[in-house]
Amino acid sequence: MPLLLNGQDDAALAEAARRWAAGELVALPTETVYGLGARADDDAAVAKIFAAKGRPSDHPLIVHVADASAAATFAAEIPPAAHKLMAAFWPGPLTVIVPRRLGVGTAAAGGQDTIGLRCPAHPVAHALLQRAAQAGVMGIAAPSANRFGRISPTRAAHVVEEFADLSDAALAVVDGGACDVGIESSIVDCSGLSQGGRAVLLRPGVLTREAIEAVIGPLGERGGHSPRASGTLEAHYAPRAKLRLMPTEALRSALAVLGPELTNAQRTGNTLAVYSRSSLSALWPEGVRHGPIAHRAMPSQPRLAAHELFAALRELDATGVPLIWVETPPDTPEWEGVRDRLQRAAAAG
Numbered sequence: 001m002p003l004l005l006n007g008q009d010d011a012a013l014a015e016a017a018r019r020w021a022a023g024e025l026v027a028l029p030t031e032t033v034y035g036l037g038a039r040a041d042d043d044a045a046v047a048k049i050f051a052a053k054g055r056p057s058d059h060p061l062i063v064h065v066a067d068a069s070a071a072a073t074f075a076a077e078i079p080p081a082a083h084k085l086m087a088a089f090w091p092g093p094l095t096v097i098v099p100r101r102l103g104v105g106t107a108a109a110g111g112q113d114t115i116g117l118r119c120p121a122h123p124v125a126h127a128l129l130q131r132a133a134q135a136g137v138m139g140i141a142a143p144s145a146n147r148f149g150r151i152s153p154t155r156a157a158h159v160v161e162e163f164a165d166l167s168d169a170a171l172a173v174v175d176g177g178a179c180d181v182g183i184e185s186s187i188v189d190c191s192g193l194s195q196g197g198r199a200v201l202l203r204p205g206v207l208t209r210e211a212i213e214a215v216i217g218p219l220g221e222r223g224g225h226s227p228r229a230s231g232t233l234e235a236h237y238a239p240r241a242k243l244r245l246m247p248t249e250a251l252r253s254a255l256a257v258l259g260p261e262l263t264n265a266q267r268t269g270n271t272l273a274v275y276s277r278s279s280l281s282a283l284w285p286e287g288v289r290h291g292p293i294a295h296r297a298m299p300s301q302p303r304l305a306a307h308e309l310f311a312a313l314r315e316l317d318a319t320g321v322p323l324i325w326v327e328t329p330p331d332t333p334e335w336e337g338v339r340d341r342l343q344r345a346a347a348a349g
Contacts, residue, residue: 002027013127017134021136034153034173049142054148074138074139075117090119093186095118096190097187122180155311186207239324251327271292278327306337
């Protein structure tokens with residue numbers, strides 16, 4: 001079982017930094033999700049991340065740094081667009097992809113000539129990264145602390161559950177409480193390799209496209225030369241249950257078909273989970289009794305929905321249902337990050 005460390009305990013922070021310096025794994029809280037971290041300048045340490053997650057080694061990781069000056073350890077240059085974004089949104093839920101310094105962070109970058117950098121805003125993460133820098137570790141490679149392709153963790157308990165088979169010597173988990181944001185950072189490619197040379201939004205988050213464009217101007221379109229980026233596979237963030245994403249009317253129609261079957265079947269336990277902004281009574285066919293369905297209400301505010309998304313999917317998945325039906329979020333810019341995660345989770349089925 002992984003070692004659980006209290007993020008408010010100074011001795012625990014020192015132990016985490018010591019482990020990182022020694023090339024070991026330590027999971028850390030950020031404002032987005034918990035990350036599975038190892039020193040980014042040590043390819044052997046980074047290999048432990050790929051092995052623990054079951055993640056392909058050519059799928060790049062994000063390197064977390066204490067501040068903009070630490071980014072120079074890994075960046076061959078910081079293009080103007082990246083400079084502007086870092087000044088506007090660091091520390092915070094933004095990753096910038098920039099040209100990588102030769103010979104540094106090769107494994108973390110998945111072998112690419114670019115590297116993703118982020119300065120997290122979580123106070124425990126910030127304290128940990130400062131401690132690591134004092135120990136000579138200038139950056140921590142940290143993808144989400146879960147098995148590859150599965151639901152990202154937003155609490156320390158999620159990480160312990162995911163890696164329960166690892167010993168306390170193999171993994172320490174720093175508990176910093178529940179993550180405030182709840183979905184991964186927005187990723188902007190500033191390397192200049194994308195079509196037209198403009199910065200490109202590779203992964204949306206709670207930091208919207210409009211907010212990014214307000215700082216650096218219009219974003220370009222992703223092209224064939226765009227670098228690979230963390231969390232951008234078509235299928236990702238998936239529960240064990242098959243997740244289906246449906247517009248409101250399609251969800252209502254599906255329940256109308258399934259409702260009588262669920263009601264008439266003499267089953268014990270839930271056979272379906274529904275995660276929706278609409279109430280179950282508004283979706284359920286009139287005159288049909290509620291069947292054995294696990295329901296959770298999705299918040300109507302996009303930031304609140306992002307905050308609880310992964311925890312809600314984990315909760316519904318834990319009921320053991322084979323199916324999770326999710327009402328499609330609105331097609332508006334502020335919902336883009338939540339829609340992206342749900343679409344990728346649905347693609348995994």
